[in-house]
Amino acid sequence: MGNYIHGYLTGEQDRLLEQAGMLAPLIYPWVDLAGRNKVLEVGSGVGAQTKVLLELYPEINLTCIELEASQIEKAQVNLQNYPSSQFRIIQQDAQNLALEEKYDGAFICWVLEHVSEPQLVIDSVFNHLSPRGIVYITEVFNSSFHYFPQCDGLAAYYNAFNELQKENGGNPDIGLQLGNLLKKSGFENIELKPGGLHLDQSQPALLKQMVEYWKKLMKSAAEELILSGKIDQATVKAMEADLDQLAQHPEAVFFYQFIQAKAFKP
Numbered sequence: 283m284g285n286y287i288h289g290y291l292t293g294e295q296d297r298l299l300e301q302a303g304m305l306a307p308l309i310y311p312w313v314d315l316a317g318r319n320k321v322l323e324v325g326s327g328v329g330a331q332t333k334v335l336l337e338l339y340p341e342i343n344l345t346c347i348e349l350e351a352s353q354i355e356k357a358q359v360n361l362q363n364y365p366s367s368q369f370r371i372i373q374q375d376a377q378n379l380a381l382e383e384k385y386d387g388a389f390i391c392w393v394l395e396h397v398s399e400p401q402l403v404i405d406s407v408f409n410h411l412s413p414r415g416i417v418y419i420t421e422v423f424n425s426s427f428h429y430f431p432q433c434d435g436l437a438a439y440y441n442a443f444n445e446l447q448k449e450n451g452g453n454p455d456i457g458l459q460l461g462n463l464l465k466k467s468g469f470e471n472i473e474l475k476p477g478g479l480h481l482d483q484s485q486p487a488l489l490k491q492m493v494e495y496w497k498k499l500m501k502s503a504a505e506e507l508i509l510s511g512k513i514d515q516a517t518v519k520a521m522e523a524d525l526d527q528l529a530q531h532p533e534a535v536f537f538y539q540f541i542q543a544k545a546f547k548p
């Protein structure tokens with residue numbers, strides 16, 4: 283896949299593992315796949331969420347779908363300590379899934395933002411679920427990002443980041459559309475839940491940790507952003523300096539919401 287904003291370099295593959303570990307306490311409390319033994323994981327990347335799922339649900343049997351061969355290779359390494367009978371990774375485009383089996387659960391996390399036709403992914407998942415099968419989705423809502431103090435370098439970088447995502451055919455606010463997408467595919471009992479972070483100096487350690495994480499997330503797109511001509515190296519440095527300053531600022535605020543959705547196939 284050509285235009286993936288984060289790229290497929292080793293540093294980015296390691297970032298996905300760190301991201302899953304760090305955000306798991308925010309994502310998984312709302313996910314309940316207990317008793318759902320045949321589960322489809324869509325856009326499984328380097329297996330970062332797969333690891334969490336295998337830890338949380340020792341009985342689970344996962345079919346992971348990933349488009350990019352280098353992500354699959356890395357996932358095989360990351361998952362080598364888990365029983366191979368419990369997961370398999372299939373290289374397919376999630377917009378056009380063709381699997382022989384039906385599943386009683388599906389899990390999608392941080393994928394639809396990168397996809398030009400997210401409705402096709404949800405339709406595909408719908409077609410591969412058994413009746414009363416459940417889907418859980420967690421996706422970005424980048425316009426929700428608010429912070430204090432004002433940071434011009436971060437603002438310029440973030441703007442370019444989201445613009446490039448859109449130019450690449452993705453949608454940095456796809457989280458907002460999850461309910462409508464699920465309804466159009468035929469899902470029922472749809473529930474939506476905003477989740478995320480509202481950090482300030484009342485939790486300085488957590489604030490610092492999140493700002494460090496955010497810096498890595500932003501930086502993962504630096505090469506693509508520079509190549510696109512949207513920013514230069516100075517904007518990367520300014521973004522990093524702004525985030526460092528934000529973590530120290532006595533009035534610092536860091537606010538970001540993602541959206542989770544849960545729905546059933548009738």
Ligand SMILES: C[S@@+](CC[C@H](N)C(=O)[O-])C[C@H]1O[C@@H](n2cnc3c(N)ncnc32)[C@H](O)[C@@H]1O
Binds near residue numbers: 299325353390392396
């Ligand atoms: C940000 S990563 C998230 C990976 C994993 N879900 C996680 O949270 O660690 C998005 C992944 O979706 C994959 N992807 C993007 N479009 C896809 C498609 N059409 N079909 C299958 N995988 C896709 C990318 O290759 C990438 O590995």
